[in-house]
Structures are given as C-alpha cells and as structure tokens.
Amino acid sequence: MIQKEAEKIFETRELNVNMGPQHPATHGVLRLVLDIDGETIVKVTPYVGYLHRGIEKLGESLSYFQALPLTDRMDYVSAMSNNIGYCIAVEKLLGIEAPERAKFIRTIVGEMSRIANHLLWLATHALDIGAMTVFLYCFREREWILDLYEMICGARLTVTYPRVGGVRNDVPQEFLESLWKFTDEFPSRILEYETLIDQNRIWLLRTKGIGVISAEEAVNWGMTGPTLRGSGVPYDIRKHMPYDAYDKVEFEVPIGTEGDTYDRYRCRMLEMRQSNKIIRQCIEKLPPGPVMADAPKFTLQPKDKMMPITHPIKGVAYFVDEKVCKGCGMCMRACPAKAITGEKKKPHKIDQALCLQCANCFVTCKFKSMKIVPGGKGLSDEKLAELAKASIPEDIVKAAEHLVAQFEFIKKGPKAPEGELYVATEVPKGELGFYFVSDGSGKPYRMRLRAPSFIHAGCLPRLCIGHLVADVIAAIGTIDIVLGECDR
C-alpha cells in the first residue's frame, strides 16, 4: 500500500522532445520526436515530408527530357549521380546506349560526385560529433570538385550535365588536367582528415558500438550503399549490375564487419580512395569519339546536325502567304515581338521592322502559310512576295523542316516502347532506383523514385533505441540522408 502510494508520488514519465525540423543536426528538415528516459532513448518517431515537392507526379506530366532537371533537386548534395541514374534508366527504357566516351565521362563525374558527397557527409558527421576542423578541411576539397563541375557545365550544385544518350558536351582539356591534379593530391588530403579523427580516442568512443545492425537485419531493412556494406554485405550495384564504364575499371569494395557507426565511417573513407582510383583509370582510358548516342528518334542531336544550313537563320525573313492563311490568330499569340497584326478570318501581316526571326509563328502555323525567304530585315512586302514566288533554296527548306521536327520532339518527348522496368544505380547514398511504366508516349505513365535516404530514415528508430541522445546525432549522420531525396 505504502509502496503504491510512493510510486504514485514518485511516478516518472518519459520526456517527450521534439527534434527538428529546425534543428542544427537533423540535416535539413528531418523531424524526430524522441521519448527519453533520462538520457536514454525509449522511442523515436521520424516525421518526413517537409520537402515533398511531388517529383513523381510532376514526372508523369513531363517528357523524358524535361524530367531530368527534377532529379537534381532530389539529392542536391550529389546531383550528378542522380542525373546519371535517371539517364541510365531512360536509356534502358528507350533501348539506346551512350557512346564509349560518354560512358567514361559519366563514370568520372559520377565518382566525383561520390567523393563530393562523402566529403560533405564526413564534414557534417564530424561536426555533429563535435570535430569542427574536419568540416572545414572537407569543404576545401569539395569546393575544388564543385569548381571542376563549373568548368564542364557552368553549374556547381544542380548540374544537369548528363543527358539521355550521353552527356551534354565534351569535357575540356583543362578540366582533365585539373582533375588529374586533384586525384594526385586527394589521397594525402584524406590522410589529413584521418589524422584528426581516425584514431582519436573520443571519436572511437563515440562511434564504436553505436547503431549496430547485423548483416541480415540491414538487408531486411532495405539498407543499401555504404550503410549496408558497413555491416558486411558485399552489395554494390556497380559490381552486381554494372552500368557505364564500371565493368572496365578495376576497383575494390570496402566491407565492414561490425555494422557500427565506425565501420560505416571507415567504409566511406575507403570508398573515397577507390573513387579516386576509378577517376584516374577513367582519365587514362578515356577513349575519343562522340559524347551523344546517334539515335535521332530518341536523343537530341548536336546542333550542327539538327540544322544543316549554310545561311545563318537570321538571314531569312518570314512572310505570310495570303492565299493559305486562314486568319486563325495562332501566330499572333505566339509572336513574342507582337509583330503580327490582322483580324480574324483575314490574312495576317508581319511587320518586318519588328520581326525577330524567331520562327515561333512558323512552327505554330497549322496551315503552313508561313513562308521563309532568304533575305533579311527591312524588305518591303512586295519584294518579299516576289522573292517567295521564286524557288526557295533547299537548305532553308530543310532547316525549316528540322526546326519543326525539333520543336515537336522537345514538346512531346521521345516515344518510348510500351513496358515497365526498374533500373537501379549506385549513388553515393545507396541504391537509387527508377521504376518506369511507359504507355508508349513521350511521357512516363508512372515514374517511381526509390530514394535511399527515404529507406535509411525509416531505419532510424531501429538504430537509436536504447542509446543516448547524443547517439541519435551520430545515427543520423551515419546513415547519410538528404531530405530532398527522402521527401522527393
């Protein structure tokens, strides 16, 4: 009786702490609700979705080309790998293959993004555990990689450099030289980070035996990438289902044994060295040749192939054939310069002084009333009509046809065969899978993104329960999540 009374008086409750979405260590907008008993975690409930932008739904409304930049916005830390994953999936769906050189370039930039990602991961993971200097050291090298990205595509973060069927443009020689220098120096830089934390007593205390997960369990939870390999499962898509040039380069895959935070950390550190090795091999083996697949039905062709004209497109004038024009007004709405005037059901007129020669009206007209004539600005209508009567040079006609075709192609997308497929690639965080259902049109009927961060965030309760509050931070760090990818 007395005991019961006493229990009532001294009743204890778990403290319910809300961590995030605004919290310095939740890597974005992850929200965790922790039930803690003293400092021990009793229950963890993750809440995600604060960054949900509906990329899957958006993808269904965009053509295969247009959806590519969306993938940059998923894992914005390693956008390049996401792009590559998407391109590989679409290429497989369309049944095309990128040329050798493009494959090697993609492998190079993919591995660069792996290094950049692991550097950011190490920086934030170390900062969360309290090692502040590692953070800045890592950013020094990451900055170098981002500058290299800028050299090839003008963007640092959201690159959109790979394309379906290859890459956007060939890499400049300076890029390869600078990258070679980077690979020369990078191994010594890794040693620099390791001197700070690798054998540090506090680091070992904070990471060894924390967030342990066995191999079977890790597979069962759907973990992938270094997070899985830390537990000792030799699953790397670059080896299991090789894509790009991974079957042509030599590299090893680091495998842990304990499945704790320290092993996962070691795996990533060794992986950076392997990536460095892969980049060096790729630069050495880089074959010459084109960087876009020659598949006019599915890919955008290089500009000179697309428009084989000798006249510059500015050297022409557009002119409405009064006999054909039905006066529908489509071209008036399409004209950005408002150069076209006219009433409904009556032939329109182009004010040559205002015309920009943008060809919007030409593409828009359904009745083919627009005529292209060689010439230029400032010709009178009579002169144009006269010129139009004469035969139009063939290359201009061809150029016009190409223009229309290109317009249609971009607008409607490449016609994919009907079917469905799931293609996975090894992004720095794990397995990035794309599941496409195609109904034969230029847009995916269903686009599904299997984001590794999403799965890993789901494992958080499994990794945290029973540990202390400080270990939650280590666990968030060790699974390497980016919420943009998690929420999509």
Next chain:
Amino acid sequence: MAVTEVRISIHPAGLNPKDIAEKIKEKFPDQVVDVTEFRDQVSVIVKKDRIVTICKYLHDDPLLSLDHLQDLTAADYLKKKEVRFEVVYNLYSIKYRHKIRIRAQVPENDTKISSVVPIWAGANWHERECFDMFGIIFTGHPDLRRILMPEDWEGYPLRKDYPLKGPEPENDWPGFTEVLKRSKELREFEWEG
C-alpha cells in the same frame, strides 16, 4: 582493421528470371494471372489474396532467397486495365544475384492488401507511402499513417484522377490557409519603411 576492401566479381550467376516465374507458377498456379517480359525484366502478375505467402516463399526458399526488397510501390491504371491498382514488388537476391518483379492486382472497390512488413522490415515506409499516395490499405501494417503529405490531407495525389495542379486558394488544404491567415496577422508587427 575491421573494414577491408574486397573484390566483388562483376558477372552475375543467378537464375534466369523466367525460371523464377515458372517456379512461382508451379507453386501457386491459381494465383498467377500473367507473366510479362520487357528488356530482360520479368514481372509476375498475381492476385492479391495470398501475396504474403508468395513473398514469404520467395524470401525463404533457399534457392531463391530474394532477401532484398529493392522497391515497393504501386501504379494506377485508371481506365487502362480492368484492375485499377497494382502493387509492385521489386525483389533481388544479393546472394544469387537474380531478380524478379511481382505485381499484385488491387481492384478499386477493395483497396486492401496484406502487408509484407513481417517479411521485409524495410517495407514499412514504402507501404506507408503507397497508402499516402494511392490510398491502398495494407492490412497488418504496424503504423499505417500518411508519411509525405500532411496528416489531414484529403485525396491521394498519385492517383490518375487527382489533378496535377492544386485546388483554388480558397479551398486549399486547411493547413496552408491557416499559415496564410497567420502571416497576414503577423504582418502588423513588421517594420515600417
């Protein structure tokens, strides 16, 4: 040092996915509806009734050992197929390196299917997302709540009859209108000039 670098061979030595499909057909003849193939990937379309039994067989069979659930999602075939929804399981065996896709048919009037969380713990969030996006109810799921959308959201965004563009501002999600109202209220505290 605990972490070692190992060399993993490139060439797979798994079963042909068609053989796996045959095995499933043999084992569950009344469940398999169809088998399709596209770009070397084989899908087995099954009925939803015994999905857990099928998955358990695929997971536990020592010769198949499909232990890695790559992906679990759904697709909405509104007006395209007789059965509106399909829940898609992409399975892979890390040990043998073969894979298979299972598609379970879920009709519109009965959007319920058994959960596979007891087999793959990682299916937990996938199923929650499916519920969130398609409204498919996974019976036996430990914690079936909305995951990406707000908890009081109406409708299932990835269904084909759900509009791409959101509703008009006045009948938007209540959470958003609340934020708008609050921001208007707080505007009076803003600095002048």
Next chain:
Amino acid sequence: MTPEIDALIKFGINVLIIIIKIAVVLGVGLLHVAYATYFERKVIGHMQVRLGPMRVGPHGLLQPFADGLKLFFKEDILPDKADKPVFYLAPVIFMAAAMVNLSVIPFASNFVIANLNVGLLFVLAMAGIGVYGIFISGWASNSKYAFIGGLRSSAQVISYEIAMGLSLVGVMIMAGSLNLTDIVRAQQESIYGMYAIPQIVAFIVFTIAAVAETNRTPFDLPEAESELVAGYFTEYSGFRFALFFLGEYIAMFIMASMATVCFLGGWTLPWYITEVIPFINYVPGIVWFLMKVYAFIFFYYWIRATVPRYRYDQLMKIGWKILIPIALANILVTGLVKILI
C-alpha cells in the same frame, strides 16, 4: 590635524585605490573578453585553413565591438511561458559569479583587489554559485532543450569541481596556504620554481577539469549545438545572451589565471631562468602573468579545434572514475612526501 581626520583621509585614499584597481581590472577584464573572442576566432580560423574575421577594421580588429553593439541592440525575446524574474536573474548570477573571482586573482606582486586568506576556496565557491545561474536559466526557460542543458551542466560542473578542488589540495599542502599571493610566493621560493613540476599529476587533472568546468570542447555537452541547439541558453537572446557569453569567457580567464597562479608560478619566473638570463628580472611581472594566461587560453582554443565531443555518460565516467581517484592518490602521495621530508 586630528588623528581622526588623518585616519579618514587614509581610509579615503585606500578606498580610492581599491576603486581604481576595480576599475582597471574590470576594464581590462571586459576588454580582454572582447578580444578573447577575437583571438579565438583568429586562432581557430587559422587552424582551419581560413582567415577568421577580416571585415571590420584592419584584420577584423574591431569585430568584437561590432558584435557587442549588435548583441546590445538586439531584441530581448522573452519566452511566453518562462518564469520571468528567474529568467531575468539567471544570466546576472552567472556573470556576477564569474566576475567576482577577478577580485582575488593576484595579477602582479602587489596588484590584487582583495588579498583574501581563503582566495582559493573563494574561487571554488564562486564557481559553485555560477552553477546556479546555469541551472536556473535552464529551468526558467521552460524549454526542454534548455532544461536538459541545464541538468547536464549542473551535473558536470559539480562533478568536475570535486576533481578540480582535489587537484588543488596538493598545491595547498605544498604551499601551506590558501592565499593565492602566498601560493605564488611559495612557488618562487621552492626549488622547482613552479608547482607544475612536482604536481604534474594535479596539473593535468586541473587542466582537464578546468576545461569541463567552463563547458568547453570536448566537454561542451551542456551547449552541444548539434544535440541541444544551445543548451541552457537556447531561449536567451540579445544582451542576456551576451551576459552568458561574457561569463563563459571570464570563467575561462579565471581558470587560466588559477592555473597560472597555482601551477605556473603566477607573475614570477623560476630561479633557474632568472639566474641564466638576469636582465629578464626587469620585465614587469604582469607580462609573465598574462603570457602564461594566454598560453593556457590558447591551449583551450587548440583543443576546441582538434577534438570531437564526449558523450554525457563518458564524460561522467572520466570525472568520477578517472580524475577523482587520480586526484585523491595525488593528495596521498603529496601528503606522505610532505611528512617524510
């Protein structure tokens, strides 16, 4: 002139001297704090391959004033459900407890505001009072992060105070006094010149405990920004936040001064140095004192730039299972040696 007036004038002069001393110490102390932040940012900046503050003034020299002004004019946010009087009081207690210590530190041979006979105890006692500031700030904020931070901090400071106090007992035994000036004098007269040599164990224990006592990396759990946002002062803003900030840096200065006074010989130099280089005697003592203090503070910064953070249970383990037993053993050995010799 009557002796009464004479005594009154003498008293007046004494008071004036004390006021001037206080003004000097306070002014120098606050200026020191301002530049200790600058020093820290520069040192850590250069350790981390960056420059630190560069914009305000040449090499960012005016940065501390800019920061101070900014904090001074910031809005003072009061949480809705905070315990207001206590919330307002907490930073004052924390700051005051740290500043009072300045009065007993002997900066030079005759420059000490209050030459207390129990100076050492006074410093330890004031450190104890500072915990109240931390704890009630965490409690009064009515925020869970601040609460956990306050709890952690009080537990930590109390545990490490024991280790620190015990490590100083060896010094007391050797010097035979609790007066800080006497301790310095005793060191000067001893054959070692500074107690850091015979009391090396105590010195190491003291150094570790001092880092923990001031909540600095790797023992900065109460304010571990990756876990608890900012710990006990999460809810503070503006000038109240600045008070905590000042208090922390003054506490650092006090700890560095204590190390200098008790282990490194204060303003004096060991005889074996002055014998070799005699003209070094002409350098005023305050210079040596400040150099030692800054060396110690530099050590603080160096640690911060190098090591990760301990976990709470590991920190307590170090305090109770390692530092306190070592300090006790040190007392035993020191006592035995003292008796035998």
